Amino acid sequence: MTEYKQNSDPAHGTRGGAGDERLYPFDTIEPKWQKYWRDKRLFNCDTGNTADKYYCLMMFPYPSAALHVGHGRNYIIGDVVARYKMMRGYNVLAPMGFDSFGLPAENAAIKGGMHPRTSTLKNIDTMKKQLNQWGVEYDWEREVISCLPEYYKWTQWIFVKLYEKGLAYKKKAFVNWCPSCKTVLANEQVVNGGCERCSTEVNQKELEQWFFRITHYAERLLKDLAKLTEWPERVKTMQANWIGKSEGVEIDFKIDGMGEKLKCFTTRVDTIYGATFIALAPEHPLVNTLVKGCEDEKAVLGSIQKMRDESKISRSQSEVEKEGVFTGKYVINPVNDRKVPIWIANYILMEYGTGAIMAVPAHDERDFEFAGKYKLPIEVVIDNPKKSIDPKTMSEAYTEEGVMVNSGKFNGLPSRESIKKIAEFFEEKKFGKRTVQYKLRDWLISRQRYWGAPIPMVYCQKCGVVAVPDNELPVLLPESVEFRPTGESPLKFVKDFVNTKCPKCNSPATRETDTMDTFVDSSWYFLRYITPRSSGKPFDSDLVNKWLPVDQYIGGIEHAILHLLYSRFITKFLHDIGIIGFDEPFKNLFTQGMIIKDGAKMSKSKGNVVSPDGLIASYGADTVRLYTLFIGPPEKDAEWSDRGVEGAYRFLGRVWRLVEGVILLNKGADVTAKESRDKLAEDLRRKTHQTIKKVTDDLEGGFHFNTVISAIMELVNETSDVKVKVSGKNDKLTKCLNEAVENIVILLSPIVPHIAEEMWKMLGKENSIFKCKWPSYDKNAIIDKVLTIPVQINGRLRSKVEVPAGIDNEALKKQVMADPKVKSWLADKAVKDFIIIPKKLVNVVISN
RNA sequence: GCCGAGGUGGCGGAACUGGCAUACGCGUCGGUCUCAAAAACCGAUUUCCUCACGGAUAUGAGGGUUCAACUCCCUCCCUCGGCACCA
Numbered sequence: 001m002t003e004y005k006q007n008s009d010p011a012h013g014t015r016g017g018a019g020d021e022r023l024y025p026f027d028t029i030e031p032k033w034q035k036y037w038r039d040k041r042l043f044n045c046d047t048g049n050t051a052d053k054y055y056c057l058m059m060f061p062y063p064s065a066a067l068h069v070g071h072g073r074n075y076i077i078g079d080v081v082a083r084y085k086m087m088r089g090y091n092v093l094a095p096m097g098f099d100s101f102g103l104p105a106e107n108a109a110i111k112g113g114m115h116p117r118t119s120t121l122k123n124i125d126t127m128k129k130q131l132n133q134w135g136v137e138y139d140w141e142r143e144v145i146s147c148l149p150e151y152y153k154w155t156q157w158i159f160v161k162l163y164e165k166g167l168a169y170k171k172k173a174f175v176n177w178c179p180s181c182k183t184v185l186a187n188e189q190v191v192n193g194g195c196e197r198c199s200t201e202v203n204q205k206e207l208e209q210w211f212f213r214i215t216h217y218a219e220r221l222l223k224d225l226a227k228l229t230e231w232p233e234r235v236k237t238m239q240a241n242w243i244g245k246s247e248g249v250e251i252d253f254k255i256d257g258m259g260e261k262l263k264c265f266t267t268r269v270d271t272i273y274g275a276t277f278i279a280l281a282p283e284h285p286l287v288n289t290l291v292k293g294c295e296d297e298k299a300v301l302g303s304i305q306k307m308r309d310e311s312k313i314s315r316s317q318s319e320v321e322k323e324g325v326f327t328g329k330y331v332i333n334p335v336n337d338r339k340v341p342i343w344i345a346n347y348i349l350m351e352y353g354t355g356a357i358m359a360v361p362a363h364d365e366r367d368f369e370f371a372g373k374y375k376l377p378i379e380v381v382i383d384n385p386k387k388s389i390d391p392k393t394m395s396e397a398y399t400e401e402g403v404m405v406n407s408g409k410f411n412g413l414p415s416r417e418s419i420k421k422i423a424e425f426f427e428e429k430k431f432g433k434r435t436v437q438y439k440l441r442d443w444l445i446s447r448q449r450y451w452g453a454p455i456p457m458v459y460c461q462k463c464g465v466v467a468v469p470d471n472e473l474p475v476l477l478p479e480s481v482e483f484r485p486t487g488e489s490p491l492k493f494v495k496d497f498v499n500t501k502c503p504k505c506n507s508p509a510t511r512e513t514d515t516m517d518t519f520v521d522s523s524w525y526f527l528r529y530i531t532p533r534s535s536g537k538p539f540d541s542d543l544v545n546k547w548l549p550v551d552q553y554i555g556g557i558e559h560a561i562l563h564l565l566y567s568r569f570i571t572k573f574l575h576d577i578g579i580i581g582f583d584e585p586f587k588n589l590f591t592q593g594m595i596i597k598d599g600a601k602m603s604k605s606k607g608n609v610v611s612p613d614g615l616i617a618s619y620g621a622d623t624v625r626l627y628t629l630f631i632g633p634p635e636k637d638a639e640w641s642d643r644g645v646e647g648a649y650r651f652l653g654r655v656w657r658l659v660e661g662v663i664l665l666n667k668g669a670d671v672t673a674k675e676s677r678d679k680l681a682e683d684l685r686r687k688t689h690q691t692i693k694k695v696t697d698d699l700e701g702g703f704h705f706n707t708v709i710s711a712i713m714e715l716v717n718e719t720s721d722v723k724v725k726v727s728g729k730n731d732k733l734t735k736c737l738n739e740a741v742e743n744i745v746i747l748l749s750p751i752v753p754h755i756a757e758e759m760w761k762m763l764g765k766e767n768s769i770f771k772c773k774w775p776s777y778d779k780n781a782i783i784d785k786v787l788t789i790p791v792q793i794n795g796r797l798r799s800k801v802e803v804p805a806g807i808d809n810e811a812l813k814k815q816v817m818a819d820p821k822v823k824s825w826l827a828d829k830a831v832k833d834f835i836i837i838p839k840k841l842v843n844v845v846i847s848n
Numbered sequence: 849g850c851c852g853a854g855g856u857g858g859c860g861g862a863a864c865u866g867g868c869a870u871a872c873g874c875g876u877c878g879g880u881c882u883c884a885a886a887a888a889c890c891g892a893u894u895u896c897c898u899c900a901c902g903g904a905u906a907u908g909a910g911g912g913u914u915c916a917a918c919u920c921c922c923u924c925c926c927u928c929g930g931c932a933c934c935a
Binding site: 638 | 849850851852853854859860861862864867868871872873874875887888914915916928929930931932933934935
């Protein structure tokens with residue numbers, strides 16, 4: 001999605017541990033099968049067949065120069081899911097594309113590199129080769145590249161639709177400005193006061209910018225999180241926190257001696273009787289009027305200006321000392337007609353609520369701190385029921401619930417109850433009204449950059465702001481521009497681009513020169529894959545309605561807020577204008593963890609990037625895939641280990657030799673059976689079917705690839721043990737052995753597709769293994785006939801007994817009591833209790 | 849501070865609705881094969897005591913419930929991620 005800072009150096013591969021001796025010929029097998037899948041169009045989806053559709057989507061990447069094994073995790077997981085679902089009989093759609101507008105390509109151009117288009121398309125080419133090497137397959141005929149006019153035409157079209165509905169608008173505002181990237185950033189792109197991309201401290205700049213009115217959808221974006229039952233809880237929590245809903249009351253305070261009213265938002269209207277001052281943000285529009293004519297007006301204005309000058313960023317850090325100044329004016333508290341002084345304070349944010357608060361020092365930490373500093377009165381109106389509060393000695397604000405005191409007719413009520421009562425009272429008396437506030441801000445989408453989709457708007461002297469009509473889209477990016485880090489869009493200096501005619505009146509006009517945030521591009525691409533070459537409309541609505549919502553979306557946790565929230569917003573919008581029939585885009589979401597090396601996220605600057613190229617050369621792609629999935633639970637971060645890769649490689653070698661060995665057996669090599677063949681056969685068959693069950697359950701119930709692999713390893717170990725003991729005769733045992741081996745190959749195939757295809761062929765099978773049906777297990781075969789029951793004495797394991805599966809409790813008890821170890825533990829002690837957990841365990845409780 | 853996830857051998861990690869803790873893999877040690885090495889194969893591997901049989905001990909710390917606790921309850925500690933002067 002977003003571009004990554006880390007780039008790996010493809011020339012610097014990890015050392016190969018395999019040496020010249022390969023455990024199996026992966027280097028010839030892998031390219032062969034990759035070509036085969038492509039030739040047989042294995043991943044090309046017929047979207048016309050929607051009966052058993054399965055839309056398996058990976059977050060499309062920004063085309064960086066080279067991928068590392070951390071990126072690989074995402075694609076490998078997706079590929080395994082797609083192949084598995086195919087074998088389950090689904091018509092799988094697994095498309096891929098490139099989120100190819102963005103800053104890195106343009107920054108490279110500024111440094112004197114290639115034109116962004118050239119470098120981007122080149123990177124796309126490299127990336128496709130790397131994906132191919134991994135054996136990760138897609139329906140490439142549906143490739144979507146967001147920087148091409150055929151795509152961004154429709155990004156612009158969506159902009160115009162938003163504009164027509166009043167959801168795209170331009171306003172002058174203080175915006176986050178990254179001095180290094182020389183562009184504005186959305187609130188979501190500011191991380192700890194720094195630029196998301198380069199970490200440079202962001203400052204504030206007043207600019208006229210385009211916004212999307214995502215706040216209009218705040219309530220639905222919040223409420224509909226409940227619909228997303230198959231999303232990780234943490235992602236939903238992060239989105240809910242980001243939207244930040246709070247319910248409260250907006251109070252109208254009359255300003256004493258002036259006609260004006262002052263609105264304050266509070267969630268704690270129960271504390272209204274304890275309001276001892278009012279605090280306004282320095283940017284509040286009434287500030288100048290209020291201050292006018294006050295004592296020492298000049299000094300007051302000076303300190304207000306000082307507060308404004310502090311960057312918004314440093315003001316948002318809690319360590320910053322609270323500052324404020326008295327305006328000389330008062331409001332009247334409507335509940336008791338008391339005069340309350342109005343202050344200007346640096347801790348009040350203009351962009352939240354009304355930019356003004358009623359301050360209740362006794363019951364708010366921040367107000368308490370401020371009141372302490374400026375010696376403002378503290379009045380307790382909520383008492384702690386456990387220990388009465390003395391306002392003179394209190395050392396911190398009491399913010400808990402309690403009992404109302406000093407609050408007129410509300411005295412004695414529990415504070416929680418009075419929130420509702422006072423709110424009702426306020427509405428009745430018209431002192432104010434109940435409202436809801438959100439932290440979510442409108443989405444700032446203007447970027448002073450070249451490499452993005454131009455905002456399709458025209459400024460006409462007569463008609464004003466005019467949207468470019470559909471038939472004139474796309475507004476093409478001009479080819480030749482000068483890349484200069486001026487802080488203004490390079491498009492501004494391209495006369496042919498800027499000067500145009502008004503689409504309405506045909507008189508001379510100028511174009512908007514800013515481009516769109518690339519997150520606009522990525523918030524609808526999943527719709528385009530269904531009909532990627534559609535030229536008359538963004539997509540075919542009927543078909544899109546059949547294929548979406550996406551059945552499985554897979555990507556990194558870093559997009560928990562930005563991309564996923566924006567995509568949900570755009571989907572809801574397109575739903576509301578009636579061109580799609582669903583209002584949530586992604587039914588199941590899986591967020592995989594990062595791959596860590598030497599304790600840190602892989603990055604070029606840290607020099608800890610593991611490139612797949614060297615690994616694939618030494619061990620093959622299947623080994624890299626296997627290890628990547630075996631490393632740990634895929635949703636968690638995991639530390640990369642080169643030793644672990646070798647272990648995965650050795651395992652594939654063992655499987656390869658097992659298959660070769662069994663084929664030899666089938667030809668009638670070896671002749672001596674060394675022990676009871678029937679029991680061996682039965683045990684092996686049981687293990688085989690238990691493994692089928694375990695693997696299928698682990699894939700269906702979440703992506704537990706690590707336990708899937710360990711289960712298959714167990715089966716391989718057991719099968720290898722059996723193989724050693726077997727003759728070549730075509731009897732029950734060799735049959736079970738063949739069954740075990742075939743199933744091992746099938747169960748492994750989504751994970752290590754190349755070697756699986758090759759072994760499948762060695763076993764004499766005709767078609768691609770991915771055309772074969774996923775096995776089901778025999779319910780009877782998985783039942784153990786003989787059980788080993790652990791025997792505990794007073795909860796401690798002391799012995800084990802072997803019993804037939806159907807044994808009744810009486811017989812079991814008899815056998816346990818006869819066990820010599822149990823006998824010696826019991827000695828002459830009385831048995832107080834005898835607990836039998838059927839098929840699991842026996843616990844004999846005795847006195848000590 | 850608030851919200852979320854987590855803490856299990858030397859390491860990555862397993863353990864379903866409370867029922868054999870440490871599966872599987874890595875590493876280490878010992879062995880087979882080899883002139884030798886690599887690969888492969890076999891065996892051992894929580895810790896402590898014991899020649900051994902065996903015993904004791906252990907899932908961040910402490911308490912509780914239970915015949916039985918990694919799992920449930922209470923108190924606390926630590927790590928990671930998100931949000932954070934949001935009224």
